[in-house]
Amino acid sequence: MAPRGLFHERKTALLRTFLHHRAASGSDCTKLCCTKIEDFTVRVGRLTIFEHINIHIHCGQLTALIGPNGAGKSTLLKAILGEVPHSGHLHYMDAKHKHTKPVIGYVPQYLRFDVSAPTSVFDLFQACLTQKPVWLFPAKRLRPRVRKNLERVHAADLIDRRLGALSGGELQRVLLALALDPMPDLLLLDEPVSGVDQNGLELFYEIVEDLRAKEDMAIILISHDLNMVARHADQVVLMNKGVICSGSPDEVFHDPKTIRLFGMIPEAVAHHADVSIDASTGAGNVKEGA
Amino acid sequence: MEAIYSLMDALLPFSWSSYTFMKNAFLAILLVTPLFGLLSTMVVSNRMAFFSDSLGHGAFTGIAIGVLLGSVSPLLSLVLFSVAFAVFITYIQNKSTASTDTIIGVFSATAIALGLMIMSHGGGFNKFSSYLIGDILSIVPGDLGALAAIAVLVIFAWAWLFNRLLVMSINPVFARSRGIRTFWVESIFASILAVVVSISIQWVGILIINALLVLPGASARNIANNVKQYTLFSVLIAVISGVTGLILAYYFSLAAGATIVVVSAVIFFITLGLKPYFAR
Numbered sequence: 001m002a003p004r005g006l007f008h009e010r011k012t013a014l015l016r017t018f019l020h021h022r023a024a025s026g027s028d029c030t031k032l033c034c035t036k037i038e039d040f041t042v043r044v045g046r047l048t049i050f051e052h053i054n055i056h057i058h059c060g061q062l063t064a065l066i067g068p069n070g071a072g073k074s075t076l077l078k079a080i081l082g083e084v085p086h087s088g089h090l091h092y093m094d095a096k097h098k099h100t101k102p103v104i105g106y107v108p109q110y111l112r113f114d115v116s117a118p119t120s121v122f123d124l125f126q127a128c129l130t131q132k133p134v135w136l137f138p139a140k141r142l143r144p145r146v147r148k149n150l151e152r153v154h155a156a157d158l159i160d161r162r163l164g165a166l167s168g169g170e171l172q173r174v175l176l177a178l179a180l181d182p183m184p185d186l187l188l189l190d191e192p193v194s195g196v197d198q199n200g201l202e203l204f205y206e207i208v209e210d211l212r213a214k215e216d217m218a219i220i221l222i223s224h225d226l227n228m229v230a231r232h233a234d235q236v237v238l239m240n241k242g243v244i245c246s247g248s249p250d251e252v253f254h255d256p257k258t259i260r261l262f263g264m265i266p267e268a269v270a271h272h273a274d275v276s277i278d279a280s281t282g283a284g285n286v287k288e289g290a
Numbered sequence: 291m292e293a294i295y296s297l298m299d300a301l302l303p304f305s306w307s308s309y310t311f312m313k314n315a316f317l318a319i320l321l322v323t324p325l326f327g328l329l330s331t332m333v334v335s336n337r338m339a340f341f342s343d344s345l346g347h348g349a350f351t352g353i354a355i356g357v358l359l360g361s362v363s364p365l366l367s368l369v370l371f372s373v374a375f376a377v378f379i380t381y382i383q384n385k386s387t388a389s390t391d392t393i394i395g396v397f398s399a400t401a402i403a404l405g406l407m408i409m410s411h412g413g414g415f416n417k418f419s420s421y422l423i424g425d426i427l428s429i430v431p432g433d434l435g436a437l438a439a440i441a442v443l444v445i446f447a448w449a450w451l452f453n454r455l456l457v458m459s460i461n462p463v464f465a466r467s468r469g470i471r472t473f474w475v476e477s478i479f480a481s482i483l484a485v486v487v488s489i490s491i492q493w494v495g496i497l498i499i500n501a502l503l504v505l506p507g508a509s510a511r512n513i514a515n516n517v518k519q520y521t522l523f524s525v526l527i528a529v530i531s532g533v534t535g536l537i538l539a540y541y542f543s544l545a546a547g548a549t550i551v552v553v554s555a556v557i558f559f560i561t562l563g564l565k566p567y568f569a570r
Contacts (some may be wrong), residue, residue: 070502106467117335118514124460127453128468134453135521161461162515162569175464227482242383246397 006255017282031096033059035102035186035218040088042072042079049075049129050241053088057218057235059095059185062208064233064249065222071240073222074109077188081106092185095216105184107175109192115164121144121174122159128178143180153177153207168192169200176207187211188242189221201225226253226262291431306540313425314434315546319532321437323502325331325444325486327528330507331520333450335459340391341379341480343500344398345487350496352488353421358408368491371520372484375401380480384473404553424495424522426536426546440489451475455459456517494547502528505554512561513568529556 020035040053047162050072065073081104092102101136103241113119124262125146126134143159150156153173156165166174172192179187189208196204205228212219229249236252238244238261245255298313306312334399349368352375356367379397383390409418420428454475458465462472487499494502510523535550542549 078463079462083463083466104467106464107465108461111354111461113335114337116511118511118516118520119456119459120516123456123517124527131453134456134517135328135447136449138518141533160516249292 002090033185033216033218034058034093035090036091037080038089038091040079040086040090042075042086043083048241050239051244053239054222055237055243055246057186057220059216059218060212061234062212062219062221062232063235063237064229065220065239066224067244068227068241068253070288073239074190077190077220077222080104080186080188096184102185103182105179105187107172107187107189109190111171111175113163117162117164119163119179120148120160120168121155121163124163124174125149125178125181129181140257149177149181150174150178154203167197167200168195169197169204172196172200172204173207176204177253180211182202183215183217185217187217187219189219191221191225201228208232269279306537311427311542312430312536314429314431315493315536316428316533317434318429318437319550320529320537321434321441322486322490323528323532324525325441326490326502327506327510327525328444328448328521329483329486330503330505331510331524332455332459332507333483333503334507334511336455338483339429339500339504340394342483342487342503344379344401345372345376345484346397346491346496346499348372348401348484349374349488349491350403351410351510352405353418354405354408355390357418365489365492368488369485372488376480376484377477379442380473380476384476393409395432415435421491423545424493424499424547426539429493444482444486447478451479451482455479488518491549494550495545496550498547501551501554505551505558506531509554509558512558512565514522515569527554527561531557 035057037053037055042049043051053076055063057114060268065076067073075084078084079088080090082231085209092100094100099123122143123134126132126142129145130139130142132139147159149157150159153176155170155173156176158170158174161170163171176189191204208219208221211217222235223233230253233249235246236249236259237246238255240253240261243256244261245252247255294317295310295313298316307316312411333339351371352368352371353364355371356362356364359367375397379394382393382397388394392404404433404519406415409415454465454472457470458472464545476477483503487503489500491499506524506528507520510520514520514523531554533551535553535559536546538544538553539546539549
């Protein structure tokens with residue numbers, strides 16, 4: 001045990017110096033809970049989806065994954081879930097610095113259900129939260145809990161609506177509410193490419209922002225909206241079959257490699273990045289022009 | 291059994307129910323159609339209509355193997371083969387990246403062909419033709435006991451499976467992220483379908499058995515707004531079509547299985563018309 005402990009100490013010391021450059025918060029890993037994704041590689045047959053991914057996330061931080069289509073972002077989340085065979089390790093340490101298995105919440109990008117399905121929001125919650133078959137037992141006692149869950153995402157009035165009758169943004173919020181019961185240590189959000197309007201998107205990011213502030217959890221978010229990333233993320237990881245660059249939004253959006261991959265970064269995004277880092281007030285007032 | 295018969299005589303003073311074979315058929319329908327109603331909800335929600343159809347086709351091989359072996363009853367061989375067939379398809383679906391339609395298409399066609407090949411050996415195919423259309427009057431009291439046992443088993447299994455299947459119908463990865471072991475849930479569901487289909491084939495017939503697994507759920511979802519309504523309507527529609535179909539078949543001397551399916555289809559079109567008034 002002793003050599004391993006020693007090794008661990010040296011590693012954390014190393015990481016600490018490393019982190020001061022990489023993580024936006026620069027906070028100390030020994031005090032907060034943290035999640036380390038170490039050397040993740042996924043191959044399907046001879047095709048490499050991505051390789052050697054290393055990401056370090058603190059609780060209370062929002063890490064945004066960005067990158068072009070086919071960069072392997074969704075696959076990375078599935079690898080973290082253990083859904084896709086991969087090499088590499090996921091280390092999670094809680095606030096008491098113990099290695100445990102984290103509770104992972106997941107909001108998928110696509111849903112397979114067809115819109116005519118007669119499943120209400122409450123039915124879905126009951127199916128996820130209890131063993132009592134939904135078709136047989138009424139679950140009056142569960143209602144306050146579900147309502148509370150939905151209130152967290154500003155969706156309490158959707159409780160009796162059919163899933164198929166929800167808008168893209170509403171559905172995304174309902175799924176987020178589900179992912180928050182039980183409260184996860186690590187929250188993985190795979191944002192849909194389309195189907196969520198601008199207001200829905202704003203609301204979603206506000207909720208995520210709120211969660212980050214109130215709950216002690218690490219959030220990994222795949223985002224397609226660089227504006228939102230610039231305004232809300234603590235750490236940005238640019239992926240394209242591997243980590244291209246990572247750091248604060250400011251660092252990533254000014255990196256020549258990002259500019260090469262995305263073409264021109266809209267001025268407003270870069271500006272947001274500056275604003276949100278330098279003076280966190282007033283960032284919300286700046287509207288994008290792209 | 292006698293007690294049940296006399297109770298039925300008291301409750302159902304009609305000419306059709308005076309015959310013992312009709313009493314047996316009626317009891318069988320009351321036992322089996324609720325199961326079709328229950329299973330139908332998730333066959334439709336999980337888009338398994340083609341899968342359940344392939345179970346009927348797999349029956350060809352199951353029956354043929356039973357006859358070939360001689361010593362086991364065709365029904366036992368049918369049930370065992372269908373369960374193995376269903377679990378095997380589920381396994382391949384989980385392993386392979388090919389589309390579900392293609393995989394089911396391959397297995398379904400192979401099972402029919404293999405079954406026909408074995409059955410046609412020696413030119414004696416005609417003796418199997420009763421399986422194609424089915425004969426509800428072939429049910430004997432011994433079958434009813436087995437049906438009752440299976441009904442109880444299915445209802446218990448359904449209580450365990452349903453929530454998991456419901457979450458899986460939304461998104462399988464999401465279901466697994468919540469600790470649901472989707473392969474096992476799918477396999478058990480597929481096995482239950484296989485058992486219910488294979489015990490019903492002798493009286494509904496291979497050709498139309500799938501309709502009973504699709505129509506009740508498809509009709510119910512037209513007028514239901516939540517899971518409880520969905521299940522209730524699906525079971526009611528299955529039982530009502532079963533009983534109505536049997537009585538119509540008696541009075542107009544038709545094949546009972548086919549008549550039940552036609553009644554279900556009529557109910558489907560009625561609910562389709564009612565949809566705008568019910569759907570929220």
